[in-house]
Amino acid sequence: MIRSAVVMVSAVALLPAIVVTAWAGSNHDKPNPADDGPFGGTVPSAEEFATYPKTLPPGALAARLNLPSPPSQFVIPDTVLPHVEAQGTPEKQGSPGSCEVWSAGFALGSYTANLTNGKPIKNRKNTISPGFIYPFVLKKEGETCGGSTKATDTLDYLVKNTAPSLRTVPYHPSCTYLDSVDTSQTCETDPAFCTDLHIGSWTTLNTLLGSKALDLAKGHIAQSRLVQITIVVPWEFGSYRGGVFAAPSTCPAETSDSTQTCTQFGAIACVADATTGTGCAQHGVVIVGYDDDKQDPARGVPGALRIMNSFGHKWGEQGFIWMAYSTFEAIYLGSTLAEPPINSSAAGLTVTDAFQWVEHRPGETPRAHLIFQAVVGEPLELGEVLITSPAPDSQTVAQTHGHHFRNGHLYITRQDGQQFQPGLYTLRLQGTTAAGASVDFTATVAVELAAGETLPPAALPSGVTGTNGQPVH
Secondary structure, eight states: OOOOOOOOOOOGGGSOTTTBSSOOOSOTTSOOGGGOOOOOBOOOOHHHHHHSOBOOOHHHHHHHHTOOOOOSEEEOOGGGSOOOOBSSOSSSTTOSSOHHIIIIIIIIIHHHHHHHHOOOTTSGGGSBOHHHHHHHHHHHHTOOTTSOBOHHHHHHHHHHSOOOBTTTSOOOSOHHHHTTBOTTOOTTTOGGGOOSOOOSEEEBOSOSOHHHHHHHHHHHHTTTOOEEEEEEOBTTGGGOOSSEEOOOSSOOSSOSOTTOOEEEETTEEEEBOTTSTTSBOEEEEEEEEEEEEEEOTTTOOEEEEEEEOSBOTTSTBTTEEEEEHHHHHHHEEEEEEEEOOOOOOOSSEEEEEEEEEEEOOTTSOOEEEEEEEEEEEEEEEEEEEEEEOOTTTOOEEEEEOOSEEEEEEEEEEEOSSOEEOOEEEEEEEEEEETTSOEEEEEEEEEEOOOTTOOOOEEOOOTTOBOTTSSBOO
């Protein structure tokens, strides 16, 4: 396991002049009193979550790529992960509240970009800068430094733009510094921003329930994908030193930490924060592994997730924590995943794969997914996604989107126990480019019946849902 230290630059002259508008602080490694905001996790509203594109169940790609069943343990090696860094200081671990940018941008974004780029990820020039994206997303969301952000806004930026590296725009846990970063810069305004640090698209798990999210997350991890999660901060989380962490079930009668208070969140104790909807501090971290056999010594119950945090390499086990499955299920609030970029110079829309997959859930009618792996020549803000079935039926279903997209999976799902008709399908994408131009792309591709399935094909029924899990129209 590789250890890494957070580099703190104390001379203003060493900071790139291209990113700082004005800053004369000398103690920038120490947060100002105003920096003492929440850990930084923001949970989407139910209305927002309903619009988010949902990740295909891991079984879909496993079937398509003929992958083995997930093993009982799988850990993504530290050698392919970026360095563990610190969003705050040892005294104020969660301050300022940049954790969603560290987890979704620096960890998930850098890892996902480098699945395509294949560059040394331990080098900061090959990792995404939270020092730029945190103030950028704060401004987009109308927040001020110290405040929380949404992971999806970070990921949307990474689809639409190439991000500056952590070497180009360093990070310091000081709002005086972060407020001085010029967030108007782009690849068009400065060559240092013309990197290969971006992603193809982003999605979320299709559930907000931890009990359902656990198996889905493990399935994606077994396919070497990181799963970024937003969690309630359990009591004693900040003082974790090693082993399997299980959240305390009740608050202590007395606490020696005057900076935090404890409250109850369901069956666990959490760090209180009256500014969040849960009443607890909320935090963004990244799952990098799991082990079904790893024991919680206090409870004797097997199963733990390995999680990368943003409290520095001296926290926990070199910056990581093993968290009991039961604790994860109790504190899970949401998740995001990212698709590696496919670098394409082709104009318009290309469908690189199209197939059906039938999902069998115990006690439920089988679900058939019609899946298109799509690539566009430049990032789009998706508007309408339309799918037309083969002749002579030639039915068209549509769904409205609002996120940015370069490449990834777009799909529709039926739940009536039948497959989609085989034949030629048309995928049509309507959207807007970064320059504001309206585009309308179309591609036609052949789709066969799902291999090894006996469900009969039929015309499109009512009740078909789209990529965001909502009914099509």
